[in-house]
Structure formats: structure tokens, C-alpha cells
Ligand SMILES: [Zn+2]
Ligand SMILES: [Zn+2]
């Protein structure tokens with residue numbers, strides 16, 4: 001695999017002939033087994049002060065990584081084209097010792113621990129000046145391309161800023177230059193006033209369906225106060241449990257309506273990376289605002305077609321928000337979870 005830059009959109013694209021990865025082991029390698037040490041994690045958080053022997057979250061290198069940690073990106077031109085090696089990091093975050101305890105089934109405390117683990121890994125990987133962006137994401141359900149059965153999320157550290165982020169960062173910077181305000185803060189104020197697209201609000205966080213969604217039931221979760229950096233905020237904030245509770249309830253509502261989703265965290269790029277020390281990022285901390293984006297995969301029964309050039313969303317965010325508000329914010333009892341693995 002290598003990275004190639006599309007000269008028209010300036011997006012980096014992973015290109016290569018994919019070989020099938022290592023065969024799935026018969027036994028889950030991430031379930032705790034008494035007496036067995038297993039491979040050492042890159043990072044772990046204890047389950048709680050009361051029991052230091054039991055771990056709460058663990059982070060491992062991905063068994064079949066998209067990016068590899070060794071060496072330098074070796075950006076090079078091929079005629080007019082740009083390419084580079086797939087240098088980076090690809091990790092999996094085991095969210096719970098329990099094989100089948102997804103975030104919406106777990107407690108707020110457990111979700112908080114996962115959120116803190118994400119933040120700690122981002123902060124740590126940002127110390128590497130090669131990495132310009134750390135992307136935390138979660139693919140849930142077979143249709144979302146979920147590969148590992150044990151409840152988990154993933155993280156990649158890359159030598160470039162992913163495409164969607166570049167678009168957002170540019171738009172936020174341009175909006176700030178025009179209005180001297182953060183566009184997300186303006187979105188929040190308007191959505192709070194209009195209320196039609198709100199799913200739930202807590203004193204400091206908001207879950208809402210965006211005005212122009214890409215897919216049915218797309219929702220965002222963001223702080224109602226301004227902060228550009230997820231890790232900078234979460235690692236120093238007393239409000240993580242509140243955000244964790246809202247994330248848990250919002251996902252519980254969503255999985256009543258869809259079987260699969262992508263969750264992605266958007267935070268600021270690594271401002272100390274070699275290639276990000278650039279005059280164009282001077283207002284970054286004022287113009288950007290961290291958030292989660294959740295993109296469900298539409299169940300087959302909903303008529304859906306999308307043309308590559310234009311997103312087509314067959315469900316309005318106003319109706320989606322109403323349905324999500326009506327959906328119970330608690331997990332279904334386990335025996336009723338027919339389609340969860
Ligand atoms: Zn397991
Ligand atoms: Zn803001």
C-alpha cells in the first residue's frame with residue numbers, strides 16, 4: 001500500500017492491491033483469561049481505584065495495520081504526482097474486558113474511561129512530529145466493516161490531514177475570517193433556539209441532527225462551550241462523565257433504529273507536527289470546535305441511493321431527530337439484542 005495524492009481534490013488516497021489479512025483466531029485474543037499474560041498493551045487504564053488488577057480499557061497495535069510506525073513518509077514526486085509511504089500508527093482500543101459490552105450497554109463511568117483512553121492516546125501520538133492528524137473512529141456492525149468481534153474502537157495517526165478534516169478546517173477558518181466567530185458555536189446557538197433538530201441537551205453538551213445530513217439519522221455530539229481540542233479539553237475537564245452519558249444515551253437511541261454506524265471524532269490537527277507549523281493555522285484554537293460525528297448505515301428497507309457527486313438523504317434531520325428523541329435512551333435487554341453479533 002502507498003498514499004497517492006489526487007491532484008484535483010488534493011486528497012491523499014490509500015492505494016494498493018489488498019492482500020487478505022491474517023486469519024481470524026478461533027478464540028478472541030482480547031478477552032481476559034486468568035493466568036495468561038497475553039501480548040502487552042501499548043496502554044491500559046484500570047477498571048477503577050478499588051481494583052487495580054482488573055483492567056478497564058486496553059490499547060494494542062492493530063493486527064493488520066493500514067499504517068506502519070517505522071521510518072519516514074518519504075514524500076516524493078512521480079512526474080507531476082505526489083506519493084508517500086504509509087507511515088503512521090493504527091491501534092485498536094479494547095473498550096471493555098467484557099467481549100460484548102458496547103458503549104450503549106456500559107455504564108457512564110465505563111464510557112468516560114473509553115473517552116479518556118482516546119484522549120490519552122491522541123495526546124501521546126501528537127508528541128511524534130511526523131504525525132499531523134490522529135483519527136479516532138468506531139465501525140459498528142458488519143455493514144460498517146467491523147473486523148474484530150470484541151467491543152472496540154480504532155485510531156490512526158497519519159502524516160497527512162484526512163480529507164473531510166481539511167474541508168472542515170478550511171471552512172471554519174474562512175468563517176472565522178469573515179465573522180470572527182466559531183461556526184460550530186453559531187450552529188449551536190441556532191439549533192438551541194430552533195430545537196427541531198435537537199436529540200438531547202445536557203447543561204454542557206448537545207446531540208443534534210445536522211441541518212444538511214449526509215445519511216439518515218446522522219448526528220453530532222459537541223460541547224456547548226467553545227473548545228477546539230478534544231484531548232486538551234477532556235483530559236482537564238470535570239465534565240467528561242456528562243459527555244459520556246450523552247454519548248451512551250444517543251448511541252442507545254440510534255441502535256434502536258439502525259444496525260450499523262461509523263463514529264468519528266473530529267479534533268484539531270497536531271499543531272507541533274513538522275508540516276503543520278504554518279501561518280494558515282493561526283486562528284485554529286478560536287475557529288475550530290471538537291465534536292463527534294455518527295454516520296449510520298441505512299437499513300435496506302429504507303429506499304436509499306446516492307450519487308457519488310451529491311449526497312442524497314431520504315430522511316429529513318427534523319424527522320430523524322424526532323424519531324431519535326422518541327427512541328428509548330437505554331440499552332435493550334441483552335436477550336432482545338438479536339442483531340448484536
Ligand atoms: Zn473478546
Ligand atoms: Zn466554538
Ligand SMILES: [Zn+2]
Pocket residue numbers: 168266291293
Ligand atoms: Zn466534523
